[in-house]
Amino acid sequence: MFSYMNPGVATMAVGHLDADCFYVSAERVRDRFLEGKPVGVLGNQGACVIAKSYEMKREGVKTGEPIWDAMAKCPDGIYVKRDFRWYHALSLMMLEAVREASRRVEYYSIDEFYFRAERGRGETFAGLARGLRDRIRDRVGVPATVGIARTRTLAKLAADASKPAGARAVLTAADEEELLDGLPVTEIAGIAGRRAARLAAWGITTCLHLARADRALVRRLLTASGEALWWEINGTPVQPIHERRPAHKTLSRGGSLGGATTDPRILYAWLVRNLERLIEELRYHRVAAGRLTVLVAYKNDRTGQGRATLAVPADRFDLLLDVARPCLRRAWAEGETATHMPLIAEDLAPRGQASLPFFDPPGRRGLAEAVDRLKEEVNGRIGRFALRSGATLYLPAIYRDSANDFDICDIRGKVCF
Amino acid sequence: MCTAISLAWSELPTELIGRHRLERRRHDRGEGGEPEVRFLYRDHRPRLPVWRDGRLQVVRWGNGDRSSRFLPRTGWTWKESVDAGVWRHVGAVRVDIPATLGYERGVWFRIRQGIRGILVPDEEGVAVAYMVCVPATHYYRVMTKSTHMPLLIDQDL
Numbered sequence: 001m002f003s004y005m006n007p008g009v010a011t012m013a014v015g016h017l018d019a020d021c022f023y024v025s026a027e028r029v030r031d032r033f034l035e036g037k038p039v040g041v042l043g044n045q046g047a048c049v050i051a052k053s054y055e056m057k058r059e060g061v062k063t064g065e066p067i068w069d070a071m072a073k074c075p076d077g078i079y080v081k082r083d084f085r086w087y088h089a090l091s092l093m094m095l096e097a098v099r100e101a102s103r104r105v106e107y108y109s110i111d112e113f114y115f116r117a118e119r120g121r122g123e124t125f126a127g128l129a130r131g132l133r134d135r136i137r138d139r140v141g142v143p144a145t146v147g148i149a150r151t152r153t154l155a156k157l158a159a160d161a162s163k164p165a166g167a168r169a170v171l172t173a174a175d176e177e178e179l180l181d182g183l184p185v186t187e188i189a190g191i192a193g194r195r196a197a198r199l200a201a202w203g204i205t206t207c208l209h210l211a212r213a214d215r216a217l218v219r220r221l222l223t224a225s226g227e228a229l230w231w232e233i234n235g236t237p238v239q240p241i242h243e244r245r246p247a248h249k250t251l252s253r254g255g256s257l258g259g260a261t262t263d264p265r266i267l268y269a270w271l272v273r274n275l276e277r278l279i280e281e282l283r284y285h286r287v288a289a290g291r292l293t294v295l296v297a298y299k300n301d302r303t304g305q306g307r308a309t310l311a312v313p314a315d316r317f318d319l320l321l322d323v324a325r326p327c328l329r330r331a332w333a334e335g336e337t338a339t340h341m342p343l344i345a346e347d348l349a350p351r352g353q354a355s356l357p358f359f360d361p362p363g364r365r366g367l368a369e370a371v372d373r374l375k376e377e378v379n380g381r382i383g384r385f386a387l388r389s390g391a392t393l394y395l396p397a398i399y400r401d402s403a404n405d406f407d408i409c410d411i412r413g414k415v416c417f
Numbered sequence: 418m419c420t421a422i423s424l425a426w427s428e429l430p431t432e433l434i435g436r437h438r439l440e441r442r443r444h445d446r447g448e449g450g451e452p453e454v455r456f457l458y459r460d461h462r463p464r465l466p467v468w469r470d471g472r473l474q475v476v477r478w479g480n481g482d483r484s485s486r487f488l489p490r491t492g493w494t495w496k497e498s499v500d501a502g503v504w505r506h507v508g509a510v511r512v513d514i515p516a517t518l519g520y521e522r523g524v525w526f527r528i529r530q531g532i533r534g535i536l537v538p539d540e541e542g543v544a545v546a547y548m549v550c551v552p553a554t555h556y557y558r559v560m561t562k563s564t565h566m567p568l569l570i571d572q573d574l
Contacts, residue, residue: 031527033425033517036449046560055447067560071523076446078518080527081556081574258555397555402573 010171013125013148014237015117016155017098017132020143020164022111023051026087027080029141038077040070045258050082054164081403088411093140101132106241109416110408114155114241117148125169133167152239153232154179157187157207180207180233188229195222207233245415248285253277253409254342258398260299262337267296269394271328274343275320276388282345283376284412288313290347292320294327297340306330313349317375317389318368319360418493419548419567421520422532423453424466428515430473437464437475453517458492465546467512467536476536476544485539494547496568499535509537513570514548521561526574533568 019025023041028034038059043050049070052061059074070077091110099105102115117128129146136144147158148169155170158179162168170179185207186196198221204210210218211233219227231238254274261267271294282289290313296304306327314320324343332338378387384405385392398404423444434440434454442454456465456478463478477484479492488507498504499511514532518525533549553566557574566574 033451034527035451037447042556042560046556046558067524075523076525078446078525078527079560259559401554401556403556 010125010150011119013117013119013150013169013171014152014155014241015102015115015129015132015146015148016152016159017094017113017115017136017144017146018156018159018163019094019111019136020145021051021053021057022142023082023087024053025142026090027083029090030086031080034078034080038074040067040074040077040079041082042067042079043082044256046081049079083403084406084408084411087408088406090140090142091411094136094142094144097135097139098132101128101135104241104243106243106415107245107413109414110411112416114152116241125171126167129167129169133165137165149176150235151232151237152241153188153229154235156189157183157233160187176235177208180211183207185210188233190225190229191222195226198222242415245413248287248348250344250346251278251281251285251287251289251348252342252344253281254340256340257338258395260337260339262335263394264332264334265394267328267332267338267341269392270341271324271343272321272389272391273395273398274341275324276317276385276392278343278345279315279317279320279372282315282348283351285348286351287348288315288351289320289345290349291345292323292327293344293346294324294331295340295342295344296328296331296333296338298333299337299339302333302336304331304333309347313347315351316368317372318364418458418550418563418565419519419521419532420459421455421457422465422514422516422528423455423518423520423525424515425517426452426454428517429454429466433466433473433475439475457520463492465534465548466515467534467546468515468531469510469512469536473515474544476546478546478548480539480545484543485545488537488539488545489547492548493550494535495565496533496549496551499549504535504537507537509535512536512546514546519567521563521566524561526560528569529572530570533570 024039038056039053040049040056040061041051047066049061049063049065049067051063056074056077061070061073087110095107098113098115104116106114108114117125119125119128125148129148133144133146136142143165145159145163145166147155147162149155149158149171154176158168158170161179161183170176183206185199185205186192188207204213210230215227215230218230228238257270291309293307308323308327310323375387379385385399429439439454444453444455446453458478463481464475465478466473466475480488480490481492483490512534514534516528516531519528535547535549536544539545549568550565551568553564554574557566558564
């Protein structure tokens with residue numbers, strides 16, 4: 001169905017919709033004062049710019065930049081606090097609008113969607129792209145760009161090259177060549193750094209160079225995943241649209257510690273906070289962790305690691321904490337300043353399939369399960385983290401700020417992240 | 418300390434703009450959008466807009482220029498002091514300071530509604546406004562590197 005090069009003949013293609021500077025656009029939906037002004041959305045603890053408007057981008061501010069650097073580049077910038085609850089609400093509205101336009105939709109990320117574009121009689125793909133873009137603008141209030149092409153990779157490249165507020169269908173050989181010609185090969189998701197350097201050694205620097213390169217050479221340089229991209233940019237779809245998120249192989253929670261610390265009590269508090277969040281996720285997906293990894297990143301670029309395999313996969317707080325504690329001890333470097341701590345659950349097994357270990361006597365198990373149930377019930381009624389481990393009392397500022405109750409990773413169903 | 422605020426142009430009545438010559442405080446940020454009126458503490462004549470008894474007024478901001486001999490030589494006060502009644506004997510009343518943006522140590526941050534303030538008469542009966550402050554939240558402290566922040570109206574930052 002994708003092999004046609006004549007857009008007048010093809011009736012199906014792949015679409016990609018990407019909201020333009022989504023977090024800032026979402027803020028502007030409820031705050032018209034921000035229109036036309038340089039705006040930065042601050043993430044995590046108020047230290048970094050996680051999204052910026054085109055006006056701020058023009059001043060040289062980059063995503064991920066610390067606020068003090070951004071201030072110097074853009075003294076007139078306005079900074080707003082992130083609000084993932086609001087962004088999530090708008091994201092779901094966009095998803096609904098895309099689903100109305102297509103029978104097959106992938107919720108790729110909070111602001112990106114892939115969909116099957118189907119052209120009816122008398123319609124054009126360019127018209128479909130424009131229609132969807134305008135529908136999102138009218139209904140959600142967010143500017144978006146839509147690209148339609150023969151494959152996911154081409155559709156994304158078409159959208160990226162048409163930002164902001166663009167709508168473009170690229171279906172003929174001439175259009176594809178024009179699209180690929182000027183674009184650096186690093187515009188393709190999955191090609192950066194070392195992979196780009198490997199290609200550059202063979203004179204492959206643009207997307208068109210890659211499309212024209214020998215397939216076997218691309219496979220040799222970039223392995224099978226690189227070859228898949230080669231097929232994609234040559235118009236053969238090999239990456240499907242996932243209507244449902246594939247099952248997780250790992251689950252993780254945690255990240256920034258909200259400020260550097262050398263205090264082991266603070267580190268332990270973060271371990272417990274991240275573990276409680278990880279358990280919520282394990283329970284949502286009805287899986288138990290077979291292996292747990294605790295990473296601690298330090299200011300001096302060193303990363304400590306502690307990893308342990310559980311005797312039996314678990315999703316219970318007491319069992320996982322018993323494993324996590326020694327992991328933290330191994331990852332901890334006394335006196336060094338820690339900045340980040342992710343927790344990773346691997347070897348996920350379906351919940352309930354695991355046999356109970358001999359060292360988990362019924363008395364202890366019953367008590368631990370009762371505490372877990374109580375925690376879930378209270379938090380379900382009163383609010384997330386209302387009932388939590390006392391170890392987290394060392395993080396009063398984190399729990400006081402309700403923005404920390406809902407993060408981007410708490411938005412479920414997305415394929416990416 | 419929050420050393421400046423900015424108010425969207427549309428928030429100020431034309432009459433008030435004319436009477437207090439606020440046109441000179443107008444600022445156009447970026448390439449478009451609504452203009453603002455800036456109120457800076459470091460101004461030669463620092464002023465603040467305040468809502469009092471349902472009326473928007475523009476009044477003197479603090480006593481940094483030492484116009485008054487008995488009022489504190491600052492433009493801010495602690496919520497704790499206000500709650501403890503420290504200002505009661507000088508006839509202070511609570512007011513709201515409308516603000517669209519606040520400014521501290523180089524950072525302009527969005528304010529949804531405004532800031533709590535107090536209004537006191539000096540020895541000549543001239544109204545003087547003070548901004549009410551509280552200890553900074555973790556987020557505000559990281560963003561501005563300041564240990565205290567303005568007391569915002571119905572807004573967590």
